[in-house]
Amino acid sequence: xxxxxxxxxxxxxxxxxxxxxxxxxxxxxxxxxxxxxxxxxxxxxxxxxxxxxxxxxxxxxxxxxxxxxxxxxxxxxxxxxxxxxxxxxxxxxxxxxxxxxxxxxxxxxxxxxxxxxxxxxxxxxxxxxxxxxxxxxxxxxxxxxxxxxxxxxxxxxxxxxxxxxxxxxxxxxxxxxxxxxxxxxxxxxxxxxxxxxxxxxxxxxxxxxxxxxxxxxxxxxxxxxxxxxxxxxxxxxxxxxxxxxxxxxxxxxxxxxxxxxxxxxxxxxxxxxxxxxxxxxxxxxxxxxxxxxxxxxxxxxxxxxxxxxxxxxxxxxxxxxxxxxxxxxxxxxxxxxxxxxxxxxxxxxxxxxxxxxxxxxxxxxxxxxxxxxxxxxxxxxxxxxxxxxxxxxxxxxxxxxxxxxxxxxxxxxxxxxxxxxxxxxxxxxxxxxxxxxxxxxxxxxxxxxxxxxxxxxxxx
Numbered sequence: 199x200x201x202x203x204x205x206x207x208x209x210x211x212x213x214x215x216x217x218x219x220x221x222x223x224x225x226x227x228x229x230x231x232x233x234x235x236x237x238x239x240x241x242x243x244x245x246x247x248x249x250x251x252x253x254x255x256x257x258x259x260x261x262x263x264x265x266x267x268x269x270x271x272x273x274x275x276x277x278x279x280x281x282x283x284x285x286x287x288x289x290x291x292x293x294x295x296x297x298x299x300x301x302x303x304x305x306x307x308x309x310x311x312x313x314x315x316x317x318x319x320x321x322x323x324x325x326x327x328x329x330x331x332x333x334x335x336x337x338x339x340x341x342x343x344x345x346x347x348x349x350x351x352x353x354x355x356x357x358x359x360x361x362x363x364x365x366x367x368x369x370x371x372x373x374x375x376x377x378x379x380x381x382x383x384x385x386x387x388x389x390x391x392x393x394x395x396x397x398x399x400x401x402x403x404x405x406x407x408x409x410x411x412x413x414x415x416x417x418x419x420x421x422x423x424x425x426x427x428x429x430x431x432x433x434x435x436x437x438x439x440x441x442x443x444x445x446x447x448x449x450x451x452x453x454x455x456x457x458x459x460x461x462x463x464x465x466x467x468x469x470x471x472x473x474x475x476x477x478x479x480x481x482x483x484x485x486x487x488x489x490x491x492x493x494x495x496x497x498x499x500x501x502x503x504x505x506x507x508x509x510x511x512x513x514x515x516x517x518x519x520x521x522x523x524x525x526x527x528x529x530x531x532x533x534x535x536x537x538x539x540x541x542x543x544x545x546x547x548x549x550x551x552x553x554x555x556x557x558x559x560x561x562x563x564x565x566x567x568x569x570x571x572x573x574x575x576x577x578x579x580x581x582x583x584x585x586x587x588x589x590x591x592x593x594x595x596x597x598x599x600x601x602x603x604x605x606x607x608x609x610x611x612x613x614x615x616x617x618x619x620x621x622x623x624x625x626x627x628x629x630x631x632x633x634x635x636x637x638x639x640x641x642x643x644x645x646x647x648x649x650x651x652x653x654x655x656x657x658x
Contacts, residue, residue: 207232211358215239218511218528219364220320225536235330240337250430250437255304255639257526274309278413285420288471292592312430341374346506369513377498386491389446391463393481395436405476424577451492458488500556505548520573530643537647
């Protein structure tokens, strides 16, 4: 439970039972068990797309606060590092340390997890909360931005003090706010092929079998394509992503599971190293999907002027995935929203408090947007002068880390990392550099929310 004063009890509607919606229900219940929270989900049951995702310390610290660590440790995998390799010969260009250094530097681990496993864990936690109910088969038609009242497609009406819209990149609620009614997702000139490969199939191939026993996640970077691969689902599945920085014809923005031609996917890496070709060869017909990347452009506010409607997750700010913080920002949204609501002492202050919350979140999300774009460019450079300069920079980071490990040993490296934690560098546009990673992963959204409320709202 939160140690903060619980504030006043509210009647709250949450639209959507994805990551952002379930996280919001848990966070708001955690901050005040007297809130009455109803989650409305349009589907008849949970329906998260089966793909992998990464959770870094800024997320795992919050999930631990919500009591989810025991459940998630059963299904998550803690990689030792992300090995970044050259497309042609599999030579290692650099590596980002993940575990246990994530705990040493940021206080919490990094996890690789199967998206449906995370959603199921969040849902199981929600079912334990007596003040939260989930109603399936409730498709929201509109939201009154002044009152927060929700109207469903079948004529039901749900009144609330606060409505939290977590209804995704094509959010209906966002279109009900006057300031964002004309905002639509913008297709990005990039699409991804995605697949998950069963453990048994990975072990059947002598090239890929060692991947299942390895503690490292892998990324290969090459001209106009990058590949990301890692284990999920208690090492029962291997997640594969092939990113292509050009448009995909016929695949709408936000469609995670559009069927894709596996031969087209394999053709993208037909001249790559043996390791990548072997991974692509294990994906069978019907298992490959294409995802057209898109963003929700910056909007004037994540809340209505009345303060009665708040947008979270992709509904507010769908981002490119190159900083691996899509789920992370949804979790941060939920945790910070709850902290601000927990400081509320009167419903008449909703507009002021929610406006402050929007300012707090927008500043961080908008900067993360620029970091994600910076990473996207770095990973797909054509061979040439810029690629050589990038590789030299990455090699220097790699060589410094290797030298420290060889000279000091693991225990002294731990002490050195703790002693010499990098300062957060908000000017850094890359997660491949320590200051950029600290700015993202070292962020404690609950404490920073409390600090913002004290400094800008005069609330304790």
